[in-house]
Amino acid sequence: xxxxxxxxxxxxxxxxxxxxxxxxxxKTNKDMAMVYSMTPAVCAGTFxxxxxxxxxxxxxxxxxxxxxxxxxxxxxSGIANACTGQEGIxxxxxxxxxxxxxxxxxxEEVLVGSTGVIGPQLPMxxxxxxxxxxxxxxxxxxxxxxxxAEAIMxxxxxxxxxxxxxxxxxxxxxxxxxxxxAGMIHPNMGTMLAFVTxxxxxxxxxxxxxxxxxxxxxxxxxxxxxxxxxxxxCLVLCNGMAENEEIRADNEAGKIFYExxxxxxxxxxxxxxxxxxxxxxxxxxxxxxxxxxxxxRIISKSVVCSSLxxxxxxxxDANWGRILCAMGYSGVVFDPLKVDITLESEFGSVNIVKxxxxxDYSEExxxxxxxxxxxxxxxxxxAGEASATAxxxxxxxxxxxxNADYRS
Numbered sequence: 001x002x003x004x005x006x007x008x009x010x011x012x013x014x015x016x017x018x019x020x021x022x023x024x025x026x027k028t029n030k031d032m033a034m035v036y037s038m039t040p041a042v043c044a045g046t047f048x049x050x051x052x053x054x055x056x057x058x059x060x061x062x063x064x065x066x067x068x069x070x071x072x073x074x075x076x077s078g079i080a081n082a083c084t085g086q087e088g089i090x091x092x093x094x095x096x097x098x099x100x101x102x103x104x105x106x107x108e109e110v111l112v113g114s115t116g117v118i119g120p121q122l123p124m125x126x127x128x129x130x131x132x133x134x135x136x137x138x139x140x141x142x143x144x145x146x147x148x149a150e151a152i153m154x155x156x157x158x159x160x161x162x163x164x165x166x167x168x169x170x171x172x173x174x175x176x177x178x179x180x181x182a183g184m185i186h187p188n189m190g191t192m193l194a195f196v197t198x199x200x201x202x203x204x205x206x207x208x209x210x211x212x213x214x215x216x217x218x219x220x221x222x223x224x225x226x227x228x229x230x231x232x233x234c235l236v237l238c239n240g241m242a243e244n245e246e247i248r249a250d251n252e253a254g255k256i257f258y259e260x261x262x263x264x265x266x267x268x269x270x271x272x273x274x275x276x277x278x279x280x281x282x283x284x285x286x287x288x289x290x291x292x293x294x295x296x297r298i299i300s301k302s303v304v305c306s307s308l309x310x311x312x313x314x315x316x317d318a319n320w321g322r323i324l325c326a327m328g329y330s331g332v333v334f335d336p337l338k339v340d341i342t343l344e345s346e347f348g349s350v351n352i353v354k355x356x357x358x359x360d361y362s363e364e365x366x367x368x369x370x371x372x373x374x375x376x377x378x379x380x381x382x383a384g385e386a387s388a389t390a391x392x393x394x395x396x397x398x399x400x401x402x403n404a405d406y407r408s
Contacts, residue, residue, distance in 0.1 A: 001260060003267075007161030009145035010176030012199040013038045013241040015138035018151030021130025023078035023116070023123065030151035032130040035073040035195055036103060036138050041239035042204035043070040043111070044211040046219075048232035055081045055088030056112045059096070060233060063111060068204040070237055071105045073195055074131060075113035075152050077180070082118045082230040091122045098128055102135040113193050115154055115180060115231055149178035152193055155277050155402055156182045162267035166260045168253045171244040173200045175260045181272040182224065192219060194234040194268055200257055201240035202247040210258050211236050218265040221297065221390040223305045224276035236261070273391035274374070278398030281373035283313050286389040287327075288380045295332045296388035302330035303377060304392035313375055314394035318343060318366035320352045323377060340380040345372025 009016050018033040045064040047057045063070060074095050081088050096110035103110075114122070138144070149159035163176030177196035215234055240246070247253050274282035285304045290296035303309055306326035312319040320341055328336065341353035347369045352361050369375070375394075 001164060001166045001263065003263070004163045004165050004174070006142045006163040007145040007149050007176045007178040008035050008195055008197045009140055009142060010163035011174040011197045013239045014197045015140050016144045016148040017134045017137035017139065018147035018149070019130070019133055019137060021076070021133065022126050023076055027078070029153070030147065031077045032127070032134060033075045033148035033151035034099070034131070034134040034138060035148060035197065037071050037197070037237055037239045039239050039241060040069050040071060040109070041237040042068055042202065042207055043235060043237050044204065044208040045233065045235045046212055046215045048230060050230050050232070052083065052230045054114060054231040055084055055092050056114045056231065057233060058089060059092040060111050060113070060235065063108060064208070067108060069109060070111050071109040072099055072103055073111045073113060073235065074099050074134070075193065075195070076122065076127060076130070077152050077154050078116040079114060079120050079122055080116045080118045080231050081114040081122050084119070084121050087121055091124055094124060095127060095131065098131045099135070102132065111235055113152070113195070113233055115152065115193055118230060145176070145178065152178065152180040154180060154182070156180050157275055160268055160271040160275070162264045162271070164260050164263045166256050168200065168242070168244045168247070168256050171242045173242045173244055173257065173260065174198065175200070175264050177264045177268055179268040179272060182275050182277045192232050192272060194219065194265070196234070196236040196261070196264055198236070198238045198261070199240065199242040200238045200247065201242065201244050202238050202257060206248060206254065207236060207238055210261060214258070214262045214265050217388070218262065218269040221301060221388065222269050222273050223301065223390065223392045224273065224279070270391055273393055276393035277402045278396040279393035280314065280396060281375055281394055283310065283377070283392045283394060284374045284389060285377045285392070286379065286387060288378065288387045289382045289384060290332070290386040290388070291384035293386045293388055295383070296386045297390070298332050299327050299330045299379065299381070300388050300390035302326045303379065304390040307395055310392065310395035313370060314396050316367045316370040318352055318361070318363065318370060320358060323379070324353065324356070327379065334381045334383050338382040342378040343369050344376040344378065345369045345374065347372045
């Protein structure tokens with residue numbers, strides 16, 4: 001396994017494009033992207049658990065849970081196509097029909113994604129023109145993948161891409177992905193779109209099983225602000241062009257592919273957390289020695305979601321009481337007199353709590369460590385052997401400024 005450059009065009013048989021269509025007047029950013037597989041690809045996906053769902057979520061879920069085959073993804077930023085009623089669903093269908101006609105595929109093979117402001121209808125004249133520009137712009141190179149990653153950004157400060165290469169049997173298999181997300185991010189996925197491509201040959205149902213399991217340990221362990229979006233979507237396409245023997249079970253080949261997919265989704269998850277709206281540093285929390293994996297997940301997420309702890313990280317204040325408090329209200333039963341807490345960054349490591357009581361640590365040293373990124377909190381509860389990691393960021397003045405005038 002090795003990380004390589006690129007994103008959605010890193011694997012064989014994929015083209016991409018990103019450009020400005022003009023979704024929101026007065027802007028200059030790229031705002032539409034397309035990913036295209038040259039051959040039919042099995043697809044898997046996970047979606048928001050918010051009861052209020054965007055039209056794109058319903059459209060994509062029907063494809064993933066139905067035929068499970070896709071050839072293209074069309075994405076826009078600027079408008080979320082959420083809370084848009086039947087017209088929103090019809091607009092998804094229209095996007096798919098236009099792309100299908102131009103690509104000579106079926107509308108049921110076109111996935112769609114939207115991100116941005118909730119409520120407005122898509123300007124379909126602009127969207128249609130955008131799709132008609134995207135198709136001839138499709139290319140296989142790394143630049144095309146990067147342009148697609150730029151086009152799906154909203155309040156993101158930079159594009160987010162990860163790709164890896166591994167060996168399955170005698171074949172080289174690649175997995176690459178792009179995502180967007182900086183705000184409205186919370187476990188059960190946030191305003192997050194993730195699109196992953198691979199040239200692996202794999203059974204569609206197994207791919208769906210793998211995707212669901214990995215999302216639980218990656219995207220669902222990310223929180224920026226405690227808000228779960230209407231649009232959360234993670235889609236994975238595998239077109240088989242690596243020509244490996246089809247992966248049908250969780251055997252050696254399955255384990256290798258699983259780890260490659262996990263590498264990409266974990267990498268994208270950390271990028272989202274580290275680019276949280278207004279943040280200055282990534283905050284990573286790992287709960288060790290829990291009785292169960294679920295207990296470890298709950299505790300680590302509770303700490304990473306704590307507004308008071310996030311504010312303390314911003315202020316470089318080793319306020320361990322806030323961490324212990326967030327652990328205590330998580331709902332997991334543990335003995336607070338067995339808890340050890342260590343803070344780490346590239347500037348060093350300091351044990352601040354031993355057996356539930358503050359150590360004689362240096363506040364100056366702790367402040368210096370909290371100035372790094374990522375800041376890592378290692379929590380040891382000595383109740384078992386399970387562990388889990390959650391990712392978030394500090395809470396800053398800039399977060400409020402960004403979200404006070406988001407629609408404008």
